[in-house]
Amino acid sequence: MTRRNPFEELEELFDRMSRQFDEAGRFRDVAVDVTESDDEFVVTADLPGYDREGIDLTLDGRRLRISAERERDETDEDERFVRRERVHTELSRSVLLPGDVDADGVSATYRNGVLAVHLPKAEPEAEEGHHIEIGE
Numbered sequence: 001m002t003r004r005n006p007f008e009e010l011e012e013l014f015d016r017m018s019r020q021f022d023e024a025g026r027f028r029d030v031a032v033d034v035t036e037s038d039d040e041f042v043v044t045a046d047l048p049g050y051d052r053e054g055i056d057l058t059l060d061g062r063r064l065r066i067s068a069e070r071e072r073d074e075t076d077e078d079e080r081f082v083r084r085e086r087v088h089t090e091l092s093r094s095v096l097l098p099g100d101v102d103a104d105g106v107s108a109t110y111r112n113g114v115l116a117v118h119l120p121k122a123e124p125e126a127e128e129g130h131h132i133e134i135g136e
Contacts, residue, residue: 011063013042015096028068030093041097048113055110057117057132059103064117067092075090103130110134 043064047055048094050068058065070089102122109116117132 007121012107015063015094018094030068030091032066032093032095034083034095034097036098039121041101043095043097043115043117043119045093045108045115045117046113047091047115050113051135052110052136055115055134057108057134058129059101059106059119059132060099060129062097064095064097064119065092066095066115066117106130106132108132108134109136111136 004125030045030047035042035044042095043066045066047068050070055066055068068091068119097119100122101119105120105122115134
């Protein structure tokens with residue numbers, strides 16, 4: 001029988017609290033799907049309207065952080081808006097993965113507004129944060 005790490009429950013609590021603060025603040029929450037196969041976890045997130053360069057992924061142990069930023073389009077000074085809702089937008093989401101990940105094997109793609117992060121499973125070990133590049 002495997003004994004659960006008592007700190008995992010605290011991490012999950014902080015994850016839920018973080019999402020609630022993000023929803024109440026200037027950040028929008030990102031809905032994600034997390035799937036698991038025998039050899040990897042896959043995190044999929046819809047990020048329509050963001051450029052790949054504006055998306056940042058960070059893996060710290062079992063926690064994947066997705067953040068994105070979109071700037072307001074530059075406009076001509078002579079333009080007069082009747083309504084303007086497309087403004088600077090930031091969003092952030094942190095996902096606690098159900099198992100350890102091989103940080104060196106992580107890959108990500110962004111196509112048609114959908115981000116897919118492939119995280120191969122690894123044996124449990126302590127590891128520092130790892131930045132993830134997004135490919136085409």
